[in-house]
Amino acid sequence: MADSDLQYHVGLSASLIEGARYVLMPGDPDRVPVLSAAFAHARPLAQSREYRSALAYAEDVPTPVLILSTGIGAPSASIAIEELARLGVRYFLRVGTTGAIQRHIALGDLVISEASVRLEGTSSHYAPIEYPAVASVDMICALREAACALGISHHSGMTCSSDSFWPGQERRDSFAGYIPRRFQGTLEEWRRLNVLSYEMENSALFVVCRALGLEAASVCAVVACRWQGEAVSHDVYAKAKHDLARVAREAVRRHAARAIGRPA
Numbered sequence: 339m340a341d342s343d344l345q346y347h348v349g350l351s352a353s354l355i356e357g358a359r360y361v362l363m364p365g366d367p368d369r370v371p372v373l374s375a376a377f378a379h380a381r382p383l384a385q386s387r388e389y390r391s392a393l394a395y396a397e398d399v400p401t402p403v404l405i406l407s408t409g410i411g412a413p414s415a416s417i418a419i420e421e422l423a424r425l426g427v428r429y430f431l432r433v434g435t436t437g438a439i440q441r442h443i444a445l446g447d448l449v450i451s452e453a454s455v456r457l458e459g460t461s462s463h464y465a466p467i468e469y470p471a472v473a474s475v476d477m478i479c480a481l482r483e484a485a486c487a488l489g490i491s492h493h494s495g496m497t498c499s500s501d502s503f504w505p506g507q508e509r510r511d512s513f514a515g516y517i518p519r520r521f522q523g524t525l526e527e528w529r530r531l532n533v534l535s536y537e538m539e540n541s542a543l544f545v546v547c548r549a550l551g552l553e554a555a556s557v558c559a560v561v562a563c564r565w566q567g568e569a570v571s572h573d574v575y576a577k578a579k580h581d582l583a584r585v586a587r588e589a590v591r592r593h594a595a596r597a598i599g600r601p602a
């Protein structure tokens with residue numbers, strides 16, 4: 339493919355990503371070097387808007403692994419999926435942060451999302467609201483196995499993806515204490531429905547990928563415990579991001595070992 343396939347937003351082309359089939363997708367561009375460091379070799383690729391990228395190599399993964407930040411929120415994540423799919427990427431793993439709403443989940447634990455509540459608007463541009471936002475079973479298995487093998491505390495289950503950080507996640511410290519009526523009491527409702535945590539991109543990732551025939555999953559580090567307060571812990575994140583990177587890399591290795599031989 340010629341460089342005319344340079345994708346408008348992510349600033350990448352097929353030749354730049356060297357046939358990568360997997361992408362690790364953090365929200366925060368600063369997580370790209372952290373994820374890169376989990377691989378034996380990695381090099382920066384491009385920086386375009388919120389999309390910072392690197393290409394990583396692992397001896398036991400047949401193609402390079404792309405790492406690309408998506409910024410905050412579902413619209414920019416959906417743009418990244420569309421543009422990378424055009425370049426041949428097929429497996430999309432979000433490597434994010436999240437706020438727990440269940441009391442048995444501790445700061446620094448990882449949450450593997452099996453499915454996510456669609457409290458965002460982007461996914462409805464791809465499929466009606468009745469369409470479930472579910473992750474790839476094979477990728478969930480690879481994530482669980484990776485976390486177990488590395489001895490990293492983790493949970494798997496439902497998450498909730500909100501278009502806003504404050505009202506949609508019913509944060510009591512929102513400016514002027516403003517939470518619209520439709521979100522009042524929702525944190526407790528999701529908690530009683532066994533939702534594990536809030537973040538902002540999972541459901542769009544799962545719906546867009548399912549709709550387009552791609553595979554997706556998500557692992558997030560818990561940086562807030564909402565029954566303890568609204569604060570997000572930088573100290574916890576500083577340690578947990580390395581656990582996230584190790585689990586992501588090991589999950590790709592395990593998934594790729596099984597995916598070899600599958601039709602492209």
Ligand SMILES: O=P(O)(O)O[C@H]1O[C@H](CO)[C@@H](O)[C@H]1O
Binds near residue numbers: 366
């Ligand atoms: O840390 P990342 O991956 O950005 O994920 C979470 O953090 C951001 C909000 O602070 C949202 O993008 C949310 O989903």
Ligand SMILES: O=c1cc[nH]c(=O)[nH]1
Binds near residue numbers: 438562570
């Ligand atoms: O509470 C949190 C923490 C991280 N990301 C979110 O969206 N919410």
